[in-house]
Amino acid sequence: MVPPTLWRCLRTPYITHPLKLRPCTHNFTTTLSLSAKPLKPKGPPPSSKMNPGKQRTQSSKLRIKKAPIAVQKPAYEVGQRKELRRRIVLSNTNAIPVALPPMTADLVGNEEAAGAMFALPGGEGDMIVDRLRALGAFQTKQHWPFFHRPCTLFRRETVEIGRMLERVMKREVVGEDGKANERAILHGYYGCGRSILLLQAMTWALQMEWVVIAIPNAHDLVVGHTEYELEGNSHLWLQKAYTTDLLNRVLKANQSAFKQMKLSQNYRLGRMDEAQKGDAMKRVLETAVLDPLLAWDAFNVLLGELGLPGSPPVLFTLDNLNQISIPSKYRDPAFNAIHPHDLALPNTFLAYLSGKRSFRTGITLAATSSKCSRTLALDAALEGRGVDPYEKLDPRIGPSIEGAQIIQVDSLSKREAKALMDYYSESGIMKAPVDIATFSEKYAVSAGNPRDLFGTCLRVRQ
């Protein structure tokens, strides 16, 4: 085929007039635009000869009605998933109810009760479970939804904690300043039941009308999700929003105790507010809960009042101690990671744990966690090792827990494991009969670890 350019060469050259509009040509076509077909004149289409009305009716018959595109509803509302994730279900009506005695305050320090299951007191009008829930004592993944009502195992370590409560109550451990205090850290392998021991301590303390202050997860304090500000005097970083939240929970759990507490002196709350001498602690906290600016001062008022004679006994707990032994996610203006001990709340707790501050009557209880990155300094401190100068360990960690009793939470004894397995069996979640063979197998495989024991009891062997 002959290319058309050849023919173009033979033609007379196309001279363009400078003032004349150039014909619109496309760069990529070889066909002259003038030789192309003229555009069709605008007008009615040839089918317009037909009856327009008829045509319309015909086409309307054929037209398929499209469904309107519905705006897809999100599967979850904002925050709904988080709420579901954190929801704590404490009962299951499908589970078989097991008749168990309640874990009352008269069991405190009772050695003979060790190795038996007890139900948390939650009868008519008894608000213990609700108060525990308010304190955040229950956690997800503690298998509460599998059972008819929350029950716990009375362990050797429970006896130890009970004895501690007893000692403080009877004021057997009074210091020189007339204050009776106990400080302890629960430490053990993963899933050994440290958080449950905290729960048991809280259960007893609430029943004995103690004031219970609980930081359910120290991770919330250091993870960098709450606002923080530097307080000039103490050079500590306040977390006012978190403190408000904490006060709110403490207030919910300790209504009756706070009702009876009267302020011993006037206090300044924030810049403007004042709390008068003789006011009920409950009223002070209720005002503080509404205003985050007052929260930290109110919290200090509470702690200060609890150190005075005549104040009720206190249980101050913190779970996941490891989290405040590693650098926090907060940053100072120079963008250095803030040491968790420079945050006001952890600092306050550690002051009580190390004995720098103390309640009039009280127990400070911390529990370590296994879901944390390595905390070599804390491990060394828990083992009582001195920090090796060649190891680059945080030198502030060791003194922060100094003097605290370390309660080693061990694996379950055979008796305790048997009680637990019987409870699982009676609740209907463990199908195999609890005979010697099954028991020894599951006890050996779980190595007496309560979390693994639950897993092995539920698991069907492949």
Place this chain on the structure above:
Amino acid sequence: MMQIREFLCIYRIVASGTIIFSGLARRGCICLLASHVPSPRPLNFKSLTVWTKHPNIGRQTSTPYLPSLTMATAGTFMQRCRRALTEIPRLTPQLTCQLPRKPFHHHHCPRFLTTAPASTALTGFSQPLPDVAPRTRLTPLSPSYYTGSPDYYDNLLALQDLLRSHQALPTIHGDEAPEVRWKTMDEYRLMIGDRVKPSRYNKVIRILDRLNRIDPAIMPAETKAALSLYMRPENPELKERAARTVDGFGRAYAIGRRKTAVARVFLVEGEGQTLVNGLPIIKKFSRVHDRESVLWPLIVTNRVDKYNVFAVVKGGGKTGQAEACTLAIARALRIHEPALKHALREAGCVTVDHRQVERKKPGHVKARKMPAWVKR
């Protein structure tokens, strides 16, 4: 009578009465030499039998050899076997005249277990010639003649017959069966006198193993004799493996290996405590699955609360270490209670898993993976 090693098998009977041998014989077959036979007559009687109209040859050859063959056979089993062979109607002249339609269906007949002596028992010339022979032709005596390796197949079929006849006898588990060392493949080849493929050898060994599992209390003497033919002679100079025992402290010691981990285990009677490298097992193996692996031999035998385990394990990762412990504990447990071998084998604690990570090769990305092909 002599054994011919190298040559001579096929012979022809000519109408005049002389026997002309032609072709080569198999190694190891028995050849008969008779002075009054016109020519030396190397015969592979297993291969061919003779049909002839001529009365003289048969009569000449049949009678004199049978007694000497009886002397040649060894063992009661073989005697019984030969007697059966000589007694069976197939060898009588009437039945040898059967129509060639179904020549190889002789399952009801016992077969030879060895080639040499039994084959001599089947001399075609031992048969009185039929009075009425329809035609003169050669019929293979062995039904396996056309398989290509008739010696092997005769042997296999004989063993299968033996097994079939003892099928119903009670058996014991292979782990409890008396330990025997069968002839090696080369020895078996010598015995058969033919090349035997490994797969065929394995078939025979499988049958022998099965026969060996017959309860020794009621094992028939015939089977015993048959099995003894296939056993390797005991070498007294070879030292027997010392049986492991529990030491003076009541400890059983064993080693187990898996991947690159090596576990040394001391097992003592106790109440179910486990220490691995001096740590409680939960500290060493935080996965439930690994702990279950370690204690598996004790779990399946229901001995968890009967023994204490002290293990030292080195090398490898968690899984390898756990499974090395499995093997070591299983072995140590067998020292305490040898009768558990069967249960442990069922649980997979006896067989060693020898697999290792395949090494990386030069030019490969991993052990086998090659770099992606690029055009330029």
